[in-house]
Amino acid sequence: MSGEEAPTQQQQPEQEKTPDEPPPSAAAAAAEAPQGDSGSGAAAEEKPLTCRALVLIGHGGYDKVKLQVKTQGKPQPKAGEVLVRVKACGLNFAELLGRQGLYELLPAPPVTMGMEGSGVIEAVGEDVKDRKVGDRVIALSRSGMWQELVVVPAERTFVMPDEMSFEEGAALPVNYMTAYMMLFELANLRPGKSVLIHMAAGGVGIAATQLCQTVQDVTVFGTASASKHETIAQGGVTHPIDYRTKDYVEEIRKISPKGVDIVLDPLGGSDTQKGFSLLKPMGMLIVFGAANCVTGQKKNLLAMAKTWYNQLSLNTLKLMQANKAVCGFHLGYVTDEQLFSRTMMKLLELYRQGKIKPHIDSRYHFEEVTDAMKRMHERQNIGKVILLPEPKKEEEKPKSNAEAGENAEKNEAAVSEKKEEATEEVKAEKD
Amino acid sequence: MSGEEAPTQQQQPEQEKTPDEPPPSAAAAAAEAPQGDSGSGAAAEEKPLTCRALVLIGHGGYDKVKLQVKTQGKPQPKAGEVLVRVKACGLNFAELLGRQGLYELLPAPPVTMGMEGSGVIEAVGEDVKDRKVGDRVIALSRSGMWQELVVVPAERTFVMPDEMSFEEGAALPVNYMTAYMMLFELANLRPGKSVLIHMAAGGVGIAATQLCQTVQDVTVFGTASASKHETIAQGGVTHPIDYRTKDYVEEIRKISPKGVDIVLDPLGGSDTQKGFSLLKPMGMLIVFGAANCVTGQKKNLLAMAKTWYNQLSLNTLKLMQANKAVCGFHLGYVTDEQLFSRTMMKLLELYRQGKIKPHIDSRYHFEEVTDAMKRMHERQNIGKVILLPEPKKEEEKPKSNAEAGENAEKNEAAVSEKKEEATEEVKAEKD
Numbered sequence: 001m002s003g004e005e006a007p008t009q010q011q012q013p014e015q016e017k018t019p020d021e022p023p024p025s026a027a028a029a030a031a032e033a034p035q036g037d038s039g040s041g042a043a044a045e046e047k048p049l050t051c052r053a054l055v056l057i058g059h060g061g062y063d064k065v066k067l068q069v070k071t072q073g074k075p076q077p078k079a080g081e082v083l084v085r086v087k088a089c090g091l092n093f094a095e096l097l098g099r100q101g102l103y104e105l106l107p108a109p110p111v112t113m114g115m116e117g118s119g120v121i122e123a124v125g126e127d128v129k130d131r132k133v134g135d136r137v138i139a140l141s142r143s144g145m146w147q148e149l150v151v152v153p154a155e156r157t158f159v160m161p162d163e164m165s166f167e168e169g170a171a172l173p174v175n176y177m178t179a180y181m182m183l184f185e186l187a188n189l190r191p192g193k194s195v196l197i198h199m200a201a202g203g204v205g206i207a208a209t210q211l212c213q214t215v216q217d218v219t220v221f222g223t224a225s226a227s228k229h230e231t232i233a234q235g236g237v238t239h240p241i242d243y244r245t246k247d248y249v250e251e252i253r254k255i256s257p258k259g260v261d262i263v264l265d266p267l268g269g270s271d272t273q274k275g276f277s278l279l280k281p282m283g284m285l286i287v288f289g290a291a292n293c294v295t296g297q298k299k300n301l302l303a304m305a306k307t308w309y310n311q312l313s314l315n316t317l318k319l320m321q322a323n324k325a326v327c328g329f330h331l332g333y334v335t336d337e338q339l340f341s342r343t344m345m346k347l348l349e350l351y352r353q354g355k356i357k358p359h360i361d362s363r364y365h366f367e368e369v370t371d372a373m374k375r376m377h378e379r380q381n382i383g384k385v386i387l388l389p390e391p392k393k394e395e396e397k398p399k400s401n402a403e404a405g406e407n408a409e410k411n412e413a414a415v416s417e418k419k420e421e422a423t424e425e426v427k428a429e430k431d
Numbered sequence: 432m433s434g435e436e437a438p439t440q441q442q443q444p445e446q447e448k449t450p451d452e453p454p455p456s457a458a459a460a461a462a463e464a465p466q467g468d469s470g471s472g473a474a475a476e477e478k479p480l481t482c483r484a485l486v487l488i489g490h491g492g493y494d495k496v497k498l499q500v501k502t503q504g505k506p507q508p509k510a511g512e513v514l515v516r517v518k519a520c521g522l523n524f525a526e527l528l529g530r531q532g533l534y535e536l537l538p539a540p541p542v543t544m545g546m547e548g549s550g551v552i553e554a555v556g557e558d559v560k561d562r563k564v565g566d567r568v569i570a571l572s573r574s575g576m577w578q579e580l581v582v583v584p585a586e587r588t589f590v591m592p593d594e595m596s597f598e599e600g601a602a603l604p605v606n607y608m609t610a611y612m613m614l615f616e617l618a619n620l621r622p623g624k625s626v627l628i629h630m631a632a633g634g635v636g637i638a639a640t641q642l643c644q645t646v647q648d649v650t651v652f653g654t655a656s657a658s659k660h661e662t663i664a665q666g667g668v669t670h671p672i673d674y675r676t677k678d679y680v681e682e683i684r685k686i687s688p689k690g691v692d693i694v695l696d697p698l699g700g701s702d703t704q705k706g707f708s709l710l711k712p713m714g715m716l717i718v719f720g721a722a723n724c725v726t727g728q729k730k731n732l733l734a735m736a737k738t739w740y741n742q743l744s745l746n747t748l749k750l751m752q753a754n755k756a757v758c759g760f761h762l763g764y765v766t767d768e769q770l771f772s773r774t775m776m777k778l779l780e781l782y783r784q785g786k787i788k789p790h791i792d793s794r795y796h797f798e799e800v801t802d803a804m805k806r807m808h809e810r811q812n813i814g815k816v817i818l819l820p821e822p823k824k825e826e827e828k829p830k831s832n833a834e835a836g837e838n839a840e841k842n843e844a845a846v847s848e849k850k851e852e853a854t855e856e857v858k859a860e861k862d
Binding site: 181184185186187188280281282284287288289318319320321322323324325326327328329330333334335336339 | 612615616617618619711712713715718719720749750751752753754755756757758759760761764765766767770
């Protein structure tokens, strides 16, 4: 139980590792860190300090995401990298998929999760000229953002406007970049067009709705459960539709018999077919998720098979006769750094202009990650679910915008803080 | 052989017919009209006049398109319609498909062919306020444009700029609307993007190349046989590629290892798969034809099967992982009249600004339609092939921009002028 190499590797985002490089020797000792003790580690770079991290220890239910407190030397950014002390992280649907083993871009467990966060730069590597210690930044990474200290390439950090909170910073990148690239890079959203946004109260849904408002005279159809309609209507959804009690295809046809110009589809399966049928000629369907695959806590083979079976398969002849476009979008597969940077710059500009503003649904400390995942999984959230690395204080109330009642069961499945687990233990849990 | 109803119906474009209406009785008599005699019919509306028309009498080879000279009363436009004396017509690849029985939007034979033309308005129906007798117009119709006199809805005519010739007017609509809608409605062509244009010397190819020049800094890869490279390079193709002697995928990868942003694919089959593989992430493939289906003069089941078998079939999961968009486009299935009008207005404006100009490859009189089809079928054309309703004068030389040698065999399969054929005769030819 002395830690050694494997647990240390967990804390490092995959893209930071140089294949031939041995793990940092300073991180060898593992120890349980009492809450409130984290300040002591900041004294000197070579002295051990603690780092709280959410680690996926195997594929499965909520309990596979563990809070681990590692003791290590202070990570040293290499050339072109920066060290960020993370203040807030975003939770994404991809992480629910990743936990179930359905997200192939997430490295195999054990792995520290998290694709986005915000924080303060604590150190910069050689050659980093446009970032400095103390900069408040948004940071992106394929994994590893759900921890207190993370080393990332400087080009994957973006300086936040002064008026932006850390929570807003953590809520922005994945949802807004996804929505922006879909609406303006793939689709060609122009004045007078109509857009169907599924899960309109979710992170991407709210981002897409706000971005639709930046174009004149766009009609937004948004599906969400009835309790969220007021919020999404205020946010800009022209026609909220309760998908739980009504057939959204019929509802849309009543309002717009010819259908819609753009469908954003995070659901997959039969909903993709419905979306395709709803497209106007010259319209575009963008599939960017398969939320229908995710039913229970664990991988559901039946739901997956059904989603797969019902997914839209097309040949080009069919597309020609329909004059329709079908796209897939997945931010994780976007490798064009210029596109990333350009999009983030555009989004930060829109934020400064007051045209977009992330809607924070709720905040959960790392030890409450189960509740956070549950909230998103059960689609209770309106907007972004935020994770906070900072330990929860004993007296603290649930930091949620939602009604307190919804969080009554909040602590029942609280994740236990654990000492780092040896590799063997982790492996055992995977089966 | 007295003509009667069926042959008269052939001369009427399908959309003009009111289902319950009997054919005009004035058109009952059929007679052979000697060349040069057409002026005599214009005397009085009720007197018979002659009308030369290219009629598809059955599916098959070049000989299925017959020049017929009908004698009829002057067609009367109904409310909302205009009568156009056609001066020039466009030949499209869709007509080659239609002749082979591969274009389902063309009504069953016998049918007068032709989707686009230009001419002068000779009469206007009731309620037509924005067109007048004498207007020089472009006219569009699902079929029936390849005849001297045609009745079309006024809204399917567009007044030509004074400086536009009838040939340019006939060359513009199908090719330029196709190219425009693909590049700017489906795709989102913006500065700095790259486009692969197959058959870059064809009508759509030249139109697309010119339209790409209206956006800053667009790189155009264009495939064409080597003899056409100089012309297409002058027209704006950045990288002409000889698809007959080189692998265009390799050639493009050499110049742009990451591929291209937009692929315009009129070929179908395995070329669609190659196009998809060449797309950059966030790129779009637009399939708008299946030229690979057309090999010989007649329907080739093997070529069709091969094209069908090799066509790109996709599921949405594959699209997501690739971040790519696939569209089909077919102008014939565009039913949005506003989109039609808006696009034509935009194109006429671009013409006035000198930014686009149809490239006329060659002109053929109706009696030379076989040569015209052959020229396009064998991909000898650079730009648009035009058909002229006006009879060919005996002394007239071939009206082609191309070298005379290419047209040496021009008259060997000249279409015979024929008296109208009785329905029975036409049916016999279909088998």
